Amino acid sequence: MKDVDRSTPHLIGQGALVLLLAIMAVLAFFPFLYMFLLSFTNSDSLYLHFRDITLDLHNYRAVFDRINFATPLKNSMLVAVVTCLLNCVLCAMAAYGIEKKRFAGSKAVFAIYLATLAVPGQVTMIPVFLMMRDLGLMNSYLALVLPSCDAFGVFLIKQFMGSVPDALLEAADIDGAGEVYKFSRIVVPLIMPALVSLTVFTFISSWNNFLWPLVICTDSSMHTLTVALSLLKGRFETNYGLVMAGSTMTFMFPFVLYICLQKQFVEGIALSGIKG
């Protein structure tokens, strides 16, 4: 397809397409730029006058001092990291058990994993909420972390298990290696790319999760960033600079990660399409 067409109509067409894509990119990015710039303004106006933009961080200071954004920031971070670790360990173990052990009943077990993929979180939310409440686990990290583990990761990593050669595991058996050694020293390094994709996907889902943290954590010391942001918006509706500073705070981490790990992000999140 590397045709070198330099005719005028072609160049005009090419120019129009360049412009169209530029418009799409600007439309996608503009709201974030607006958010960022507005968080540095002093006024309660939505008009963005460049003379209003100051380089001082008073809105960010206010977000921390007046509404203690540090707590939800810490909570979101902790929950996201622990969820990622737990999800990776549990899913990798299950995928290894199903794909490499092929034990009696492993097919049926995998069928159950697949079936649970079709169940939306909103359907299980109420019984899980009642269970957590009965166990006295409302407003706990455990309640925020545990229900986020699902079968999607098992499905994802099982696809990847094929790249672990059986011969390698058999050789380890002959050398007398234990199961734990085989799993942690041979399998885990080989499935690293799948684990990275799963981590990215889990991190973003956990960080952006809203409904579950909203219902299970009623105490403000346990709020996550998304919940804190929705409260901030409700309380300081017209203090736009402040709301935008809070918004920028919630967005910073995923954004910086995205810039650093763009490829893994796009792959990890695109893979989740299978999840639907």
Place this chain on the structure above:
Amino acid sequence: MSAKQKNNLWGWLFVLPSFAVLLVFIAFPIVRSFYLSLTDYNVLKPPSFVGFKNYVSAFKDPFVQASFRNTFQYVLTTVPIQTILSMIVAAIIAMRFQNRYGRFVKGCMFIPVISSSVLVGTLFTLLFDSTKGVVNSAISLVGIAPVNWLGQKSTALLTVCIATIWKNVGYFLVIFYAGIMDIPMSYYEAAEVDGASKLQQFFSITLPCLKPITYLVVTLGIIWSFQAFDMVYAMTQGGPGKSTYTMVYTIYNAAFREYRMGYACTVALVLFVFILVVNNIQKLFLGRE
């Protein structure tokens, strides 16, 4: 213990932790959900059995009816636009801009995907503000009178739809782009030899080859519409009136504001059935894979 038994035991040991999580947090809750849907349960008193009363009330509930209507409109607005838009942009990038510029545009359009719906809702509430919003200032430049986007019944849902489309297009773009890259180059080369234009190539090669992916994108778009909550919570809280109520918003209200747990479970199960149906329509068209 024989080698085979030992193998089975280790297999189960590896599976057990995540399997236990699934049983406790997904399988058991579905069963309990069904039981609760047959009861009245207000959290304070133990559940009392009422048969299918909740199901009858669910279909008579004006909020559920409004949710259905809104979800239907939401699907009809978001799904066609986000599907067609993302497909066209993916095709343009794949056919003409497999270079740094194409990657840059894709990268920019993916940023909304990684942000939370609450954040997107917050941003769009400001952008579509009735008096001082950027959108109203922009349309006033071409002489259109300011619109009270989120404050009136006729445009509130549309505004939520716009925010949704804006957030989703980058995601579907990536899926379509990967799909186009999987189409063998030889098809296009053959078409080139036969003198087909790029537009003809798009309609006779790209579009048919993308059929399975298009089904996936449409199905996901519909399922996400059924599950819409965060954006609505951040932008309109279901209002004005019932004009932006969704199924999940109804569930949330019933369970966590009115403490009608049994009734909320009923609506949740109805939602579940709808999602299963949508999922299986896709399988019907594509065959099981």
